[in-house]
Amino acid sequence: QQQVKQSPQSLIVQKGGISIINCAYENTAFDYFPWYQQFPGKGPALLIAIRPDVSEKKEGRFTISFNKSAKQFSLHIMDSQPGDSATYFCAAANTNAGKSTFGDGTTLTVKP
Amino acid sequence: DTEVTQTPKHLVMGMTNKKSLKCEQHMGHRAMYWYKQKAKKPPELMFVYSYEKLSINESVPSRFSPECPNSSLLNLHLHALQPEDSALYLCASSQDSYPGYEQYFGPGTRLTVT
Numbered sequence: 001q002q003q004v005k006q007s008p009q010s011l012i013v014q015k016g017g018i019s020i021i022n023c024a025y026e027n028t029a030f031d032y033f034p035w036y037q038q039f040p041g042k043g044p045a046l047l048i049a050i051r052p053d054v055s056e057k058k059e060g061r062f063t064i065s066f067n068k069s070a071k072q073f074s075l076h077i078m079d080s081q082p083g084d085s086a087t088y089f090c091a092a093a094n095t096n097a098g099k100s101t102f103g104d105g106t107t108l109t110v111k112p
Numbered sequence: 113d114t115e116v117t118q119t120p121k122h123l124v125m126g127m128t129n130k131k132s133l134k135c136e137q138h139m140g141h142r143a144m145y146w147y148k149q150k151a152k153k154p155p156e157l158m159f160v161y162s163y164e165k166l167s168i169n170e171s172v173p174s175r176f177s178p179e180c181p182n183s184s185l186l187n188l189h190l191h192a193l194q195p196e197d198s199a200l201y202l203c204a205s206s207q208d209s210y211p212g213y214e215q216y217f218g219p220g221t222r223l224t225v226t
């Protein structure tokens with residue numbers, strides 16, 4: 001059973017557009033939700049993270065929206081740039097159990 | 113310094129070889145992790161060390177043997193691997209003992225088993 005479902009699998013956006021990636025989870029014990037960005041041949045890098053006591057967190061062009069009742073969270077990339085082209089992973093963690101679960105990833109391509 | 117370093121960057125080994133992967137961080141983090149990542153897949157947790165003690169082993173085959181000599185170093189010893197073990201091996205560290213806190217990943221070691 002996949003605990004974190006991520007969509008879409010791939011996304012093509014024009015430069016300057018908004019990229020939106022969605023994740024849904026089932027386990028209500030999850031209490032930490034990070035997003036990672038990974039470029040080919042590199043390790044994942046933490047982009048932004050949120051805890052379920054807030055509904056939105058913004059850092060620069062990146063925003064996480066969190067809907068606790070729907071058990072969904074999403075990443076919005078404003079003013080998308082070709083340099084944002086990468087694979088994005090959402091994750092969910094139960095900090096008491098000590099494990100993170102990753103979504104399957106979204107390959108984002110931003111066209112110039 | 114928010115860097116996690118891994119050596120080597122690439123490794124090719126035969127099924128009868130013994131090799132080791134190394135990971136180092138100087139951020140004062142007390143939790144360190146090994147992940148395995150196949151192409152176009154998410155990272156899969158293998159091991160977690162918390163305060164230099166193995167706290168999580170995700171039922172990894174014994175041909176993978178982790179070691180944490182001190183709070184800054186993490187090794188992964190490899191022996192009698194199979195071709196399906198070819199993957200990118202990622203090391204990560206975090207400030208707390210749980211992966212729920214911010215994890216910093218290294219660049220990975222690209223392992224090919226022939």
